[in-house]
Structure formats: structure tokens, C-alpha cells
Amino acid sequence: MKKWLILVLLCLPLIFIINVDAANICTATKYNELKREAYKVELTWELKFDAEHNHYFEVTVANMNKDVLLKFGDSVYEANDDGSQFIINTVLEGGNTYEFKFYGGYDNPCVEEYIYTKELTLPKYNKYNELEECIEYEEFPLCNKWYSGEIKDKDYFLEQLEIYKNSLIEPEKPKPDVDDKDIFQKILEFYVDNIKITLPITIIVILLIIVLVVVKIIKEKKKIKINLDI
Numbered sequence: 001m002k003k004w005l006i007l008v009l010l011c012l013p014l015i016f017i018i019n020v021d022a023a024n025i026c027t028a029t030k031y032n033e034l035k036r037e038a039y040k041v042e043l044t045w046e047l048k049f050d051a052e053h054n055h056y057f058e059v060t061v062a063n064m065n066k067d068v069l070l071k072f073g074d075s076v077y078e079a080n081d082d083g084s085q086f087i088i089n090t091v092l093e094g095g096n097t098y099e100f101k102f103y104g105g106y107d108n109p110c111v112e113e114y115i116y117t118k119e120l121t122l123p124k125y126n127k128y129n130e131l132e133e134c135i136e137y138e139e140f141p142l143c144n145k146w147y148s149g150e151i152k153d154k155d156y157f158l159e160q161l162e163i164y165k166n167s168l169i170e171p172e173k174p175k176p177d178v179d180d181k182d183i184f185q186k187i188l189e190f191y192v193d194n195i196k197i198t199l200p201i202t203i204i205v206i207l208l209i210i211v212l213v214v215v216k217i218i219k220e221k222k223k224i225k226i227n228l229d230i
Helices: 002-023 028-040 154-168 183-193 195-229
Strands: 042-049 055-062 068-072 075-078 097-104 114-121
Antiparallel strands (some): 042 055, 068 075, 068 097, 097 114
């Protein structure tokens, strides 16, 4: 009996060591849990300006806990004790996509094991949108704050702005041609321009019409009278 008791007492430290080692093993379950935690981390950017009005981007990290580490560039970032957000202490430029890599935290069995990568694309800031010309022509594409195209220099910007201005000018409507006038207008103009000739002709035509009408009336009356006599 004493032998068994001695054997059990000798095995207890070994069992304890095995349990401690098992707790420190990075299992697939623990790894996947860390991956889910890394996936929840939020990365947001904000445009900033320094004292000389040079622009740069500031990235803020939120919703990160102590179980994961963030490595970016040559720096390693650990979550705050209170879980509050923190800022990446690196000046970043727009127009680029950056990779933020997550690893297991120092107090985790998967310490420094690579877990997950988040990508963050920063838009390209267009400094020419600050020019006075963009106040009046804010719809001009090169005045867009986040214009992603290439603007060589200010001279190129102004050259393209002039092209844009000219495109806004409506072309003058052509004046109506003389030939576009209708027939009545042409006849009237001809009549007025040649009144010395056209007026006598008009009078003669009117007199002829009157004479014809009178003659017709007289003939009609004679026919009626003859019929009455019969």
C-alpha cells in the first residue's frame, strides 16, 4: 500500500507538468480563436496636415485586445490595457495599399504566431483642390479632393481648366438665312420693293374682277327677266 502511495506522489509533479505544457500549446482551436479576434480589429484613416500644411494620413486601430499583436513596418503594437483605440506612429501617404499583420500576443500560447493580415487602401489626396480656381469650378474633375489621376504640375492643371471652361461655353446659334423665309414673306417683300409696278397691276386686276362680277350679275338679271315674261 505504501508503495502505491509513494508512486502516486511521485507522479503528481509529472501530471502537473504535462497539464502546464498542454495549456501552453498553440492548438488549432486557439489559433482560430485568435484569427477571429484579429478579424474584428478595425483600421480607420484620417487626413491630417502638419504645421507647413503638408498632408499625411493617420491610421487608428480599434477593437483590439491583448491576445493579438500588430506588426507594421519595424514596429510592434500591443492593445491598451483598457481596450481603447490607439494611433499608428507612422506617416502614411495616400494612393497606396498597406498591409497590417497580426500575431499571437505575449500572454497567449500562440505567441508571435502569424495569424492574419488586414489591408488598408488610402486614397490619393489632390492638393490642387485647394486652389482658388476650384471655388468657382468645383465640378471640374481635377478639382476633386480625391482625384486619382496624374497632375504633372500647376501649369498642366490651369491648361486643363481652360479646356474645361471652353467646353462650358454654348456655341452661338446661327442667324436664319434669307432662303429660310416662307413664300408669303418673299412675295410681300417683292411686292413692297416693286410697288411702282405691282400697285398698278393690282388695281387693274381688281377692276377686272369687279367688271367681270358686274357683267355676270347683269346677265343673271336678264335671264330672270326673260323667264318672267314667258
